[in-house]
Structure formats: C-alpha cells, structure tokens
Amino acid sequence: MTYDAIILGAGGAGLLAAATAGQAGARVLVVDHASEPGKKILISGGGRCNFTNMGIEPGCFLSENPHFVKSALKRYTQWDFLGLVEAHGIAWHEKTLGQLFCDGSARQIVEMLLEECRRGGVEIRLSTPIGDIRHFDGQFRVGRDSAPNLVIATGGPSIPKMGATGRAYAIAEQFGLNVVPPRPALVPLTLGGEERLFKEISGVACPVVARAGGASFEEAALFTHKGLSGPAILQISSYWSPGEAIALTVLTDAASRLRAAKRKMPRAHLKAALAEHLPNRLAEALAEKIGLTAELGNLPDAVLDQAGETLTRLTFRPTGTEGYAKAEVTAGGIDTAELSSKTMEARKLPGLYAIGEAVDVTGWLGGYNFQWAWSSGVAAGRAI
Ligand code: FDA
Secondary structure (H helix, E strand, O other): OEOOEEEEOOOHHHHHHHHHHHHOOOOEEEEOOOOOOOHHHHHHHHHOOEEEEOOOOHHHEEOOOOOOHHHHHHHOOHHHHHHHHHHOOOOEEEOOOOEEEEOOOOHHHHHHHHHHHHHOOOEEEOOOOOOOEEEEOOEEEEOOEEEOEEEEOOOOOOOHHHOOOOHHHHHHHHOOOOEEEEEEEOOOEEOOHHHHHHHHHOOOEEEEEEEEOOEEEEEEEEEOOOEEEOHHHHHHHOOOOOOOOEEEEOOOOHHHHHHHHHHHOOOOOHHHHHHOOOOHHHHHHHHHHHOOOOOHHHOOHHHHHHHHHHHHOEEEOOOEEOOOOOOOEEEEEEOHHHEOOOOOEEOOOOOEEEOHHHEOOEEOOOOHHHHHHHHHHHHHHHHO
C-alpha cells in the first residue's frame, strides 16, 4: 500500500506524530513489532505515567547540542500536552518537583493517543517486524508498503526484555546519519572493592545531594546490594562518565552538627551523633568508614571538622552501571546535527525523520523524557 508517511514504532513519540500528521490529512501507517502499542507508557511512573513536568526547560535535557531541543519544546509545550490530557477528561495530579501523573492509570494515556490516531485515520500494524528498508524514486519501501516520508520512532535499547532495540541506529546509519554512541542513562550505579561496605546497608534510603560531571541533584539515594540507586543517583548517572567519581552530601552542615553533638552528648560515639540525623544502619556504616572510636568529648574539633568534611563530600568511584536492562532511558543516539530542530527531518535525506528517544536527547527523571517524545513527535507530525 502507499501512504504519505510510515512511522516505525508505536511508542509515545510515534503515536503522537502519527495522530498529528493523520489529523492534518496525511495517510499514515504505524508499524511496531510489539503486540500492543505504548508498552513503556503502560509501565511508566509506577503504572500512572509521569507524562510531563511543569518545569520543562531546555537545560533539563542532555545532548551533544544542548540548544537542539529549544524549538520543539517551545512549539509543543507541557501545557499543550496537558490540554490534550484534559480534553480527554483524564484526571491528573502533581506529585513532587512539578511531575504530573494520571490519577487513574497510564493506560488512559495510551487510550488517548490511540483515540487521537483514530481521529486521524491512522493505521496501526502491530506484531509486525520491520524488514529491510529501501529508498528509491523518492519513496521509502518497508515490506510491501511505501511512502515519501519515513519516521524513525523505535526508541533506544533500554529495557530489551520489553522489546526495545537499537534498530533506530541501524536505520540511521543505513542512510548515512551519524549516531552519537549510546549509553544507559537514568540507571543505577554499581560499586565494588572498598565501597562494598555500603552493600551491607542495602535497602536504606536517605536524602542527599549527588554531584558528578558538573551537575548536582538534591533527591533521595538508595543503597542497593549492587551499589547505588534512587532518584538522585538515576539523575546523576546521566552525567557520570566511567572512571569518574560521584560525590554525595549525606549530611549538610555536618561539621557544625558534630560540634553541637560533642557539646550535647560528650560521652556518645560518632554513630549516635549521626543517628540523630540519618537512618541507623547508614549512621553505623558511616561511623565505621570514618573510623573514630573515641567518645565525642575526647575528639578535638579539628577531627570532627574533618569527619564533617567527609560526610559533606562522600566520594564513590562506581565500577559501572546496571546497564540497559535497568536503564530508564538511553543517552546518545541519532546525532542532532543531522536533523532540523524545527521538523526533525534529516538534512541529508528529505523525507526521513527521527523522533523521541532514538535521537541524541535525554531528559531528566520526572516526565521530561515523555515531553521530548511528545514535542519531537508533534514537530515531525506537523512537517509531514
Ligand atoms: P518507545 O521506546 O516508547 O517506543 C518505541 C517503540 O518502537 C516501541 O513500541 C517498540 O516496540 C518499537 N520498536 C523498537 N524496536 C523495534 C523494531 N526493531 N521493530 C519494530 N518495532 C520496534 N519517561 C517519563 O517522562 N516519565 C516516566 O514516568 C517514565 N517512566 C519510565 C519507566 C520505565 C520503567 C522506563 C523503561 C522508561 C520510563 N520513561 C519515563 C522513559 C520513557 O518511557 C521513554 O523516554 C519514552 O517511552 C520514549 O518514547 P519513544 O516513543 O521515543 O520510544
């Protein structure tokens, strides 16, 4: 069959691009190898889909070209998507840090996108592997179907057990587009060697400031049997490069708190002073790491200041990440230098588009990645 556009991938980006183009009058086919559309939407946000964030800013996205996101985010904002959500009568709430979730279920977002596709007369073909793709006479041929426009919306390789693949990169390379090396992002970090101490406190969480690669996030960290996780760590993982250290502030104003503890409870040990502010098991592990065995009253202020310094800047050198199996997103991807920031169309090959996670754009945790899927999807959908 002949279409105006073939969209590869029925995730958030592909479905909204399809609906946008279809409602503007284009004949659109969406192809996906999965048995149902929007699988990542369904599992997102603990089943309630954190579908956008009130604080969307270009600075909350990583890319080789940090300016690339500006145009698409401005042309289709979080308020535009929220308007669509409300038009479909989906109740929502703000949880924390501007993160917007469905009151009910993530399935409402998938149903909304499918309804928008129906209104645009979009044909969605599921359980269909994408075979060879060819391009001649200005047409892209995918199996027996052809169209002058082809949209790569197959996402990145994060969570392969859900059907995620790196096919987007292979298609881009087939057509001569550069791909920024992909890597797992928003992913737990692994620790080894002397940092194993913390594995014994697996399950303990506490608020921290995490720093790496020039970024810092103030959220919760979770100690796991493999290393570190929790929102602060997932966020900082996107900025972390292998071999680098990450610094955690587990206790702010630690030195003055320890001096105060010395005056208040001179017979106590460091662990007791730390337990006033931190979970017990963490206080114990940190006291052991710092290694001060004397009573607080017998410790000079300078020694307490040094201990405070350690607590303000605990450094870890992760051995790696838990990989694509646990990564919420993939950083890197189709090089934005190859694409128009207004339409997502490839500069080298008119008619070829790339959107969503397949592109070298990665958002923070908290609804940013879906907003990129929506904004880039609408940009391409309008251009087709
Ligand atoms: P997406 O991966 O959604 O869609 C790609 C589609 O292409 C899929 O349907 C897939 O089956 C199909 N496909 C892939 N390879 C194919 C092939 N070779 N042949 C045919 N089809 C193929 N973000 C956020 O903003 N808020 C949140 O709450 C969450 N929560 C969250 C939880 C979990 C567990 C994960 C893993 C991820 C999130 N995210 C998130 C990230 C978010 O899910 C992600 O950024 C978007 O789904 C990306 O949308 P895309 O449409 O680009 O790709």
